[in-house]
Amino acid sequence: MTLNYHDVMTADLSPLADVAEAWKKMGDRFGELKIDYEKHVQTVLGNGNWQGLAFSTQQQYASATAFEFGAAKAEALAIASLLTDAHSELTRLQKAVKDLVRDAEEKDYKVDGNGKATYIGYENLSEQEKYALHHDPDYPKLMSDARDKAQGWTDDIAKAVRAVDEADQSVKRALARATRDGSMNGIGMGGFNAHAEGDLAKAGKAEPKTRTKTDGWVSDGEAEASGPDVGKSVTGPDTGSGKLGEAEAHADLGRATAKGSLTNGPMKLDGETEAYAGIKGSAAGGITNEGLQGEAGALAGGEASAKGRADLGPIGVYGRAETMAGAEANANAGAGIDGVHAGGEAFAGAKGSLTGGVDLGGIGVGGTAEGWAGPGAEANMIFGKDAEGVWRFAPKVGVSPGLGGALGFEVTVDPGKVADTASDAANAVGDAAGWVANGVTSLL
Structure with missing residues (x-):
């Protein structure tokens, strides 16, 4: 969902900090569970008193479980870091939007619920001042300048809102990637992500869509x-x-x-x-x-x-x-x-x-x-x-x-290609006929 001006102005971002702290505590707890499991289950059963196929199978699954505890810690701490970065970045960008609105209002521009700015400075004038303004020879130019500036404020606010939405989309991508396990370690694909990236700037990048040109070749890809x-x-x-x-x-x-x-x-x-x-x-x-x-x-x-x-x-x-x-x-x-x-x-x-x-x-x-x-x-x-x-x-x-x-x-x-080919062929025939006619004419 794309964020709009109303979403940005009314969003309460404070819970992100609380949630980030909760995820950090969860990650620390998973680390403690890993240590406890290795000490009180994996090590105790591997003391040499139990041998055979059942023991080998149990140790295999025990190693996978211990790995997943560690992977869960890594994933939870990465998410905590991403949420902390998200709170900081989104708060900064939201403030930039609100600062623009405040600046516009201080300069006698009103911003409506859709982020559109309108000049309202003349509303504060007295009747005598309004009469004088309307009869000023420069009145049309003054109103045109006011409309241009209002559009400028509107465009700047829209650009700042898009920046918030782009940051929000990057957070979404980063969180999705942090919870995606593609390795065969532990229980295999679908477990916790031991390699989760906690840096929002790295994890939130959009999938690249490349377009390059080398030696006449133009490439596109995604x-x-x-x-x-x-x-x-x-x-x-x-x-x-x-x-x-x-x-x-x-x-x-x-x-x-x-x-x-x-x-x-x-x-x-x-x-x-x-x-x-x-x-x-x-x-x-x-x-x-x-x-x-x-x-x-x-x-x-x-x-x-x-x-x-x-x-x-x-x-x-x-x-x-x-x-x-x-x-x-x-x-x-x-x-x-x-x-x-x-x-x-x-x-x-x-x-x-x-x-x-x-x-x-x-x-x-x-x-x-x-x-x-x-x-x-x-x-x-x-x-x-x-x-x-x-x-x-x-x-x-x-x-x-x-x-x-x-x-x-x-x-x-392919009807489109057939039509193009026929058109090209007709043009070629026409060109050939023209060359023949010109040749005949030159001989006369």
Whole structure:
């Protein structure tokens, strides 16, 4: 949620200091618990009197528990430090907003509940002074200057409010990262974060979105990561949109995405990768003026994908690679103005797939091959338009009693690229005709 002027002016930041102190005490207490656990449980049971498989297993879990006590201390103290920094920074920035408002009011400008400044100095004048002011030859210029200054105050206040909101967003990012455990130490991913960063300036930085230019190549890129996370949602029915209902639930260990591009004149290289681990399931259905659709799916395990594309003018090549380990099941069907799709699949084990193709002037042809290690079956057919307006025809079938796979092909048509290619071709023909005409004329 973006903070507005009213939020900033009315926020009570004092509890942040109290909460920071509570987190510090919690961190210190976790440290004491770690020492007590190592002394009275881990060390006592490891005195040599107990041997065997059960002892080895107990010591393994005891070491993990001791580690998590230490990790809990590190995480709690990091959060305490972040909250202390947040209290200091947000208080400073809030004061800057209030100081601007006070300065504006001292100079006869009123600031309303939305942070907009208006000049009200003439309200304090007597009737005689107002009459003289209205008949002053410079009156229009004076009023114009007052409006310009009022807009200046409004802009300065808005900028100061944005600074508070940006700081608030950085605190949110820092706290989320401090509680995210991505290591396999202790009980593994999802425990306490032993490496939590307590410096707000470092932990609150936004994910970088880069744009650089070297030797004619221009690059763009961004990345995002999240998890662990657990959640669910249920919506519908909605008679207005035609949705019968949607339901989703997930228990994510983690997910990450990254994408980027390189451009140099007519040549462009695109790449994107994504990875997920956890459990998720969803179901949805609807009937709208664009058609009807229904789908359901579930995954328990991990999946990853990578895709890339290279274009040089109207010619392009593309490739995709996907892999999955775990169990999944999907069913889908739909029909509407953007095409039809139907199919289903069920699989348990591990599989990988490769897709490659060529695109010429907006018309592409490609093929897909999958290898499966585990029982499963799949039959899918897609004929429709995606979110980017590209039409796609892609059937795929596969079966595996133990070892097997699937084969498929796809034909894509991008109307926008086709139109651009046709336009370029028409221009080229026109240019050629002009050259011929000029040549003939020069010979006469």
